[in-house]
Amino acid sequence: MAVEKQTLILDVEDKPALTTGLLLSLQHVFAMFGATILVPILLGLPVSVALLASGVGTLIYQIATKAKVPVYLGSSFAYIAAMQVAIEQMGGDISAAQTGIVMVGLVYIVIAGVVKVIGTNWIDRLLPPIVIGPMIMVIGLGLASNAVSNAGLIADSDWKTILVAVSTFLITAFINTKATGFFKIIPFLTGIIFGYIVAILLGLVDFTPIIEANWLAVPEIYLPFENDLFNSYTFYFGPETWAILPIVLVTVAEHIGDHTVLGKIVGRPFLKNPGLSRTLIGDGAATAVSAFFGGPANTTYGENTGVIGMTRIASVSVIRNAAFIAIGLSFFEKFTALISTIPNAVLGGMSILLYGVIASNGLKVMIEDKVDFNQSRNLIIASSMLVIGLGGAVLDIAGFVTLSGTALSALTGIILNLILPREESFKAKV
Incomplete structure (x- = not known):
């Protein structure tokens, strides 16, 4: 679908008045908020660190791009599966991830x-x-069992858990399809709030962490080296770590796509000015800093593009203020404690939709490119990637690197795409 430049209320260089600017920044923070906090919740990482990393990462990105691109960075969904596997294989230790x-x-x-x-x-x-599409599908579908389990859709589950999960799922789905205006771009946040209320009514929420929490506290930073000040871990370079790297191929492609669409909306060639190399440096440096603090990977967001497209506010100043607000929120311990009390049932209902949407986006990539599955090579590449990525395949390379899941699926797709001969397109005769 073609994307056209919109008439902007605030362009990239515009700086609104203080009160107006703060309100616009708050709107941007809350539009990105649901997705930003959902990733650390699913991974068992501190929400406070994710918020801190989101704000700091956005500021790093703005410095790298000379404050020319209205992009807010948030937690990346693409690495959830690989990070979960790494954390589980390390017995809950986050050092590998x-x-x-x-x-x-x-x-x-x-x-x-x-x-x-x-x-x-x-x-x-x-x-x-044909390679990117199945990779994205594997990322989403690889998490399906976790979503189903958290939602209580298993044998001998409690009906309350199922009711909360189904309620969360349905309200998120209806908002995503029927809502207009600002609510249209925050379906996950709205779904979490609604599911949380249902869970409270059914007695599934324990408010003790909120009561015991201080109003202000330093975010729960996990530095990757030994010291006496923080509960920290050491750098770990085992197979669980290396298995995460191939997903870079997916997120780099997403990075390019997000900036291309945003550039069309705003009417500026961001991949040329300030340039793709600068946007990649900003995204990469923000991700490295986030992980160094103990947070998830950062990424440019489709939600970010949606907010700008709907509000017609492309001011970098607004984005920068949103980053400072996110940093401030990370120090409110009562707030982050509230987030920690969200039941697994709410996350399960949300995840069914979220992981399914991620997988469906992989299908969408292939549909939009009109990938021809009458060609045997395309059928072989996609089917091989899906089976290997979802079937639990593991490849141990001389005890040095162990590839599995998304990493092995990506490698399979790349190699097959390079070696399989291309065919002439044809239409089946009836």
Whole structure:
């Protein structure tokens, strides 16, 4: 679908009055809020750190792009499955996942350097839609069992858990399809609030953490080296860490897509000015810093584009103020304690929709590119990636690197796309 430049109320360089600017910034924060906090909740990471990293990461991005791009960074969904596996395999220790995401950020910076020197054609060659689509589908569907379990849709489950999950799912779905205006761009946040209220009415919420929490506190930072001041972990370079890196291929492609669409809405060629290399450096540095604090990977957001497209507010000043607000919220312990009391049933209902949407977006990538499944090579690539990515396949390379899930699926797709011969398009005769 074509995206046209919109008549903006506030352009990139515009700076609104103080009160107006703060209100617009609050709107942007809450539009991004549901997705930003959902990732750390699902991973068992501190919400306070995710908010801090989101704000700091956005400021880093603005510095890298010379404050020319109205982008807010939030927690990335793409790495959830790989991080969950890494954390589980380490017995709850986040060191493998943390090191992996720091490395992801550094890989972004390396790719930025390559892009600066030789351009972007190699990315298109390595990652066509027939590879990107199944990769995204594996990311979403790989988490399906966790969503179903949290939603209580298993044997001998409590009816209250199921009711909360179904209520959360339905209100999010209806808002996503029927709502207009501002609510249209915050379906996940609205769904969480509604599901939380239902859970309270059914007696599934324990308010003790909120009561015991202080009003203000330093975010629960986990630094990746030993020291006496923080409960921290060491850098870990085992197979669980390396398995996270191939997902960079997906998120770099998403990065390019997000900036392309945003550029069309605002009417500015962001991939040329300030340039893709700068936007990649900003995104990568923000991700590395977030992980260094113990937070999830950062990413440019489709929600960010939606907010700007709907409000017609593209001011970098508004984005910058939103980042400061997110940083401020991370120090309110009562607030982050409230987030921690959200029951698994609410997350389960939300996740059924969220993970399904992620998987469906992979299908959408292939549909929009009109991938021809009459071609055997396309059918082989997609089917192989899905089976390997979802079937629990594991490849141990000489005890040095163990590839599984999304990583092995991505490698399979890339290799098959490069070696399988291309066919002429044809239409079946009836």
